[in-house]
Amino acid sequence: MADYLFLIPLLPLIGFLINGLLIGRLPKPVISLVGCLSVGGALLLALLAFFELKGLPVEARVMQQVLFAWIPSGSFHVDIAFLLDPLSAVMILVVTGVGFLIHVYSVGYMHHDEGYGRYFAYLNLFTFSMLMLVLANNFLLMFVGWEGVGLCSYLLIGFWFEKKSASDAGKKAFIVNRIGDFGFLLGMFIIFWQVGSLDFATVMEKAPTAFSFGGGLITAACLLLFVGAIGKSAQIPLFVWLPDAMEGPTPVSALIHAATMVTAGVYMVVRSNVLYMMAPDALLVVAIIGAATALFAATIGLVQNDIKRVLAYSTVSQLGYMFLACGVAAFSAGIFHLMTHAFFKALLFLGAGSVIHAMSGEQDIRKMGGLRKYIRITYLTFLLATLAIAGIPGMSGFFSKDEILWQAFSSGHGSPIFWAIGLVTALLTTFYMFRLVYLTFHGTERMDTETKHHLHESPRSMTVPLMILGVLSVVGGWVGLPAVFGATNYFEHWLDPVTAKGSELVSESVHASGGGNAGLEMTLMFVTVLLVIGAWMLARYMYVRHTETATRVREKAGGLYTVLLNKYYIDEIYGFLIVRPFVGLSTFFWKIIDVLVIDGFVNGLARLGALSSDLLRFVQTGRVRSYATLFAAGVVLVIGFLILR
């Protein structure tokens, strides 16, 4: 019954091979067809798999397919095998669904690009890797997908590689991610060392006995795995690559750097939830890093002027939200937000792409304004996504965000401090998103006449995906209605089989949602909504009604504004503290240790030899052959001497 699972990643791989190997030989329509249909096919299969899984009784919702033994070496054994459970089912739907829409969108967006074939080849390779990541049934195969998406990210960020900033950004993304991989690898080693397997099912089953609860090893393993997640999902302190990654084509930002790849870290933590539940300290670190990142990135997002950069920091911030959810052991809330975020953030990026398309490549929102008249569909869909991310009641983001906030407050691992940070972040998010909307689509038209002359709505291949994502951004949250409304949270129950084992380990962390605290939950929700609307109105006041206030605030803030605009100078600090010493060290090792010390010694030895051989010059013919002869003769002499002794 699971024998077609392997086709889900295989189809995009075939697409990659066709487009990649026949690069420059295929006409554009064929490229688009191969690129989109391979992902479309995967989407259909993913739906089929999803419904088949849904048809199974709850406790039997696991489908596995073992293709072949991959690395069998003594006690170490890893298969190429796929696992479909409620968690991976959600993930493959998001990846193929959003992925398919973005492929279609790209047909229009990349139409005039010279590297059209290369683009689709990379995009298909990415889809393949991402599907491997989420369908893998063991840590190592997951790591394969993990590295694969990293490679594609590198290739796509640097897609326009003639531009130095683009190739710089690609390189930075790869190397920073490698730092994360370093942690991931070590985490895996600890797991294998203690459990003797990397297979998810085996690890989760044996972990409670192989590790001691809350012990040093399990905490170390979880923290190291989390280092991997920090890298891939751009959390403090490794978030620096994501904003730069905006150098890539905009649909890439939507697919890789918003909807799918960057959420891999969240997926990994949820996938290992049993391990994390055994390491409360690690869980706390996850929550702290998540909350801190959410807040930190949101503050930077307040002042950025590049439409994509605002969205990039917003993504970092929202990912922090997801980790906050994981950190308070609300894993299903994390995945729920992952899903709704995939919809509205992909939509925001694609909308931004449509704006950039209309603006002939301009990304600076200070040079936009009043665009809503010209690109109506883009405006409306962008607005929907903004309402969703702001958490306006009824929109998808409202449900997932509310779930996280409530869990942060009430879960056994939560605390009112986490809730407060989450709330402040939500307000900041609302503010910067509406700032973005108002500066881009409302107010005075600040573009030059040339650009204004070319303003146009995007082609159908771009607007249709926008509209579909718009619908999803609204209704996507309805599968997870809060229990406090008296509704059933289908989403949470859907993920129950995945998270159940972890929560069994810790009885006190059983969700406190609903029940006796219903009044409190309602109150907090109400307060949040009220404040969010307040933040919205503030943005409206500052950027529509009284635009001079924004300037005044900026001047008042002075130094703080500059610090925020320069992203707290983090890049500069890293450059000074990490990059420079390494570069210095490498030159030191080469010029001093290698050339001066070791070679100095070696050459000195040789010179000494030459000096003493001056005395023996008469045997020195300068020909290696005669040395070899002499040498051989010497050997024979020695042997002879020793024998005759």
Next chain:
Amino acid sequence: MGILSWLYVVPLAGMLVVMCLPKDNKKLIRWTATLISVIPMLQSFWLTWDYFFNYSGSAAMAYVEGPFNWIPSLHIQYFLGVDGISVPLLFLTGLLSTLSLLASFGIENRVKEYFAFFLLLEAGMMGVFVALDFFLFYVFWEVMLVPMYFLIGVWGGPRKEYAAIKFFLYTLFGSIFMLVSILILYFTSNPHTLNMMTLIQSGSTLPYTLQMICFVFFFIAFAIKVPVWPFHTWLPDAHVEAPTAVSVILAGVLLKMGTYGMLRISWPMFPQPLRDLSFWIALLGVIAIIYGALVSMAQKDLKKLVAYSSVSHMGFCMLALAAYSSTQAISGCMFQMVSHGLLTGALFLLVGVLYDRAHTREIAAFGGLGSKLPIYSSIMVFFTMGSLGLPGMSGFISEFMIFIGSFSVLNKVMVGIAVLGVVLGAAYLLRMVQRVFLGEFNLAKWGGLTEINARELVTVVPLMLLTLWIGIYPKPLNDLMNATLTNLVNLMAR
């Protein structure tokens, strides 16, 4: 005569044939030499195939020839045989020799001597991997030195004399230590013997001090070949000066002789010193990994960068060898030897392709080649990714196996530091890719560069396919070596 003898006799005979050819008919010489080398290549392929299906189930030596008494008064025997650790290396030698000869068609100066030396070199390499008698082993080991010396010293770059002498003296220095060890083993064995298989059994019965001396002496000899830090400084000079094909052989096969020697001889022969020194061996491995990667980062010459990356990559082998009691680590070591041969061999071939056209290897001189030479650049990036250990390619399998194996038996912090090599590897390789292939293309300077040609493609495509195969389906290679390695681990962890 069995197939193992033929493996080195054919190139040896080929050398004589090439020497008899008319000196001015360069085309004839090139093709004759290349075609002759196809014979041992096919033999090594057949050997791999046949060994896999018929012998890989047991650790015993296969295709054994001898031991025949050769020089009875000195107890020297003619004794050949192969097992799971020599077969993959013979495969690599056969393949890389032919590919290197193909890549040597650009040699215009003293063509006849060049190809004759090359075939002699191949004979020596084949011999080292099949010899089971110390005398034979030593002879083959030294025989390789001579052609190598001349290939660098005559056909090399501007500082070829320095590089060749340095290579020669370094290796000779090590050989002397090896010779002393061999002599100690010879005179302490009773009855006197140079049979490696016998000595592996009896070596561990020597007094501990003597064992330690022999182990350290062998280690010096092999470590210079690998090369292990701090014995590595001959390598960058030799690589930079050597012609492309010689670099390929040097990196692809010669370096492996060091690790092969350890696995074949000194490791199983002296398990006690091995156990006592394993921490220091691991330390040298870790230093090589980090140091090699950092020094690579500072390089301005493309070839030197690849050369130093070899130091780093062979460091992984040393780390694995220090974790001798783990089957995964030792398998990983063998995988790394094969993988490094494929990847670094290919990288040197590709650097050569660029050098032939541009006559410079200075990284800063290039930029944006990706837009002008898309096929060449893609292939180069492919191997770069392999070299930095991307999953799906051979380097990932080997590095991962080494890590997971050594993590459970070695100092965790040390292995942790070694894993940092993964980050540094990405840093120096991607920096190179960016500066050579990305960015703006200098049309005025490099407008005349031409895309990789068919002959050059033939030299690298097989390496691509093998890299992918091992990366995606490593089981056959693992099965081929498994019985031997399990037995070996038992011997080493005695």
